[in-house]
Amino acid sequence: MKTLSRTSGALLLGSLFFVCSCKTPLAPPEAQQAEVLDQALWRSGASFYAQENYVQFKQSLKSAKEKIAREKAKFGWFRDYEPIRAEFRELLQNGEDLLAKVEGLKSSKSKYYSEQAAALSARIERLKQMTDYFNENGPVRKSLAQAEIKLSEAGLLLQKEQFESMGNYLSDSMTFIRQAEQAMMDVLSRYMDRKELEKWRRWADETIVESKAKETIAILVNKLERKLTLYKKGVAVGSYDIGLGKYGLSDKLYSGDEATPEGRYHIIRKIPSSPFYKALLINYPNEEDQKAFALAKNKGLVPAETGIGGYIEIHGGGKDNLTKGCIGLNDRDMDEIYRQAEVGTAVTIVGAVSVENTILADIKKFEKNG
Amino acid sequence: MKGLTKNLVLVLAIAVVLTGCKQPTQLIDDAKAAIEDVTKAGADKYAADDLQKLNTDLTAALDEVNAQDKKFLKKFGTAKEMLTKLKTDVDALKAALPAKIEAAKNAAIQLQTEAKAAIDEAKALLAKAPKGKGTAKDIEAMKAELTGAETAFAEIQTALDAQDYIGAADKAKSIKEKAAAVTSQIQAAIEKKK
Numbered sequence: 001m002k003t004l005s006r007t008s009g010a011l012l013l014g015s016l017f018f019v020c021s022c023k024t025p026l027a028p029p030e031a032q033q034a035e036v037l038d039q040a041l042w043r044s045g046a047s048f049y050a051q052e053n054y055v056q057f058k059q060s061l062k063s064a065k066e067k068i069a070r071e072k073a074k075f076g077w078f079r080d081y082e083p084i085r086a087e088f089r090e091l092l093q094n095g096e097d098l099l100a101k102v103e104g105l106k107s108s109k110s111k112y113y114s115e116q117a118a119a120l121s122a123r124i125e126r127l128k129q130m131t132d133y134f135n136e137n138g139p140v141r142k143s144l145a146q147a148e149i150k151l152s153e154a155g156l157l158l159q160k161e162q163f164e165s166m167g168n169y170l171s172d173s174m175t176f177i178r179q180a181e182q183a184m185m186d187v188l189s190r191y192m193d194r195k196e197l198e199k200w201r202r203w204a205d206e207t208i209v210e211s212k213a214k215e216t217i218a219i220l221v222n223k224l225e226r227k228l229t230l231y232k233k234g235v236a237v238g239s240y241d242i243g244l245g246k247y248g249l250s251d252k253l254y255s256g257d258e259a260t261p262e263g264r265y266h267i268i269r270k271i272p273s274s275p276f277y278k279a280l281l282i283n284y285p286n287e288e289d290q291k292a293f294a295l296a297k298n299k300g301l302v303p304a305e306t307g308i309g310g311y312i313e314i315h316g317g318g319k320d321n322l323t324k325g326c327i328g329l330n331d332r333d334m335d336e337i338y339r340q341a342e343v344g345t346a347v348t349i350v351g352a353v354s355v356e357n358t359i360l361a362d363i364k365k366f367e368k369n370g
Numbered sequence: 371m372k373g374l375t376k377n378l379v380l381v382l383a384i385a386v387v388l389t390g391c392k393q394p395t396q397l398i399d400d401a402k403a404a405i406e407d408v409t410k411a412g413a414d415k416y417a418a419d420d421l422q423k424l425n426t427d428l429t430a431a432l433d434e435v436n437a438q439d440k441k442f443l444k445k446f447g448t449a450k451e452m453l454t455k456l457k458t459d460v461d462a463l464k465a466a467l468p469a470k471i472e473a474a475k476n477a478a479i480q481l482q483t484e485a486k487a488a489i490d491e492a493k494a495l496l497a498k499a500p501k502g503k504g505t506a507k508d509i510e511a512m513k514a515e516l517t518g519a520e521t522a523f524a525e526i527q528t529a530l531d532a533q534d535y536i537g538a539a540d541k542a543k544s545i546k547e548k549a550a551a552v553t554s555q556i557q558a559a560i561e562k563k564k
Contacts (some may be wrong), residue, residue, distance in 0.1 A: 070440075138510075139514070142517045145516075148518075149544045153544045246510060
């Protein structure tokens, strides 16, 4: 009995030693890494950018986790995580690849939309430069400001990687850019009309020919080029930069439209002391202007109780001043012109004279792009 | 007789084990519905990270349910605990969500006020700007740009009314930026004139 007790005790001790010396294997760390990777994939927007692959990843993760759970349910000594570990390693590799794919996709989308935004921004800048040049600021600059605001909103969405919404804002920005271009084209389209150009060229040619034939001084104003050229006996003797009004590129129709008239005029009065330094008053409205005004009035194109206007001058005060329809010059240039011009001197105001003009070429390109 | 009693106890015990180990379907349905509710309430916009955590917890609880379901002796205790905790967390987020939305709304309104102030500042400066030689054209352009900013300003209120507070905040930031740019241009024009 005593021997039996000793044997039992030894067996018990041996068993205890065996149990204590056998370690229960720990769950693989890759399982936790896979969870972290899953979070990273979610954050990166994998469910949106690579839905199919992400669903596959999630299913594989679920299956691997189930295997871990099954293994955990076993008695400690019988757990073997090695095959599952291998599965997790493969899963991690696939997940990393998927993350790289999603990041790559996002990066290319980001690049694409950034380029689109940069192109729109450049287009806005170009239009702004044109408005500066043509003094067409009203509706054009308003639309451009709205386009810029939409573009800025798109930029904020780019930072948040909300590319689809960003696309909508870029499209809105484009709509405003087109509105601006249309507003500009409404004014500038006349400058591409061949008939108009031929008429202006004829007026210019006739003025120069008359100056030569009559051996007189003549003034030719080119609105698009913003130039006043002084002719003496048919030869250009001086060229001066000029400024026009807010709607200077339009043909004057009525009082207060702030447009500069186009036509063949002459100086009717020399004003040595004017609020704008010195001035040369021309005979606007001439007969043609009166006919055009009457026609427009009949068609209802002129506001009620509005007259045809007058007092169109070539004056000093600076070419950078915005006139109300007159032609502004720097005082030093005005001195020169005032000195040479006489009452009766021909003043021809044209929109443009050359279709090959670089500005016109720019407008054409601009219209094509629009 | 003694054997019969033993067998009866065994059968009863098995019945208790089997009937007591049903899937916690009601808890699952409740948790799913609660997450859906909180998502609809705006958690996807205003508490995206919290919502993601809840979805992950739900997935983990469902995994636990499925794992137990495959066993002969099912123990849904852990799953029930997970689902109950999840429900508590969803309720906590639901309770916190109005404050988060309110904070986003207040931030958007604050930015709207700042955008308005920026426009007003630009307008006031524009009124003082010298419209003489060299600045008249620039001022005309800036006036038109401010009109554009003012037109866009109305969109902030539209977004606020539609409860799109993040969109409203973005609009306000952009308008404020534009108005500030116009102010800088006016200041530059004034400097040019000096």
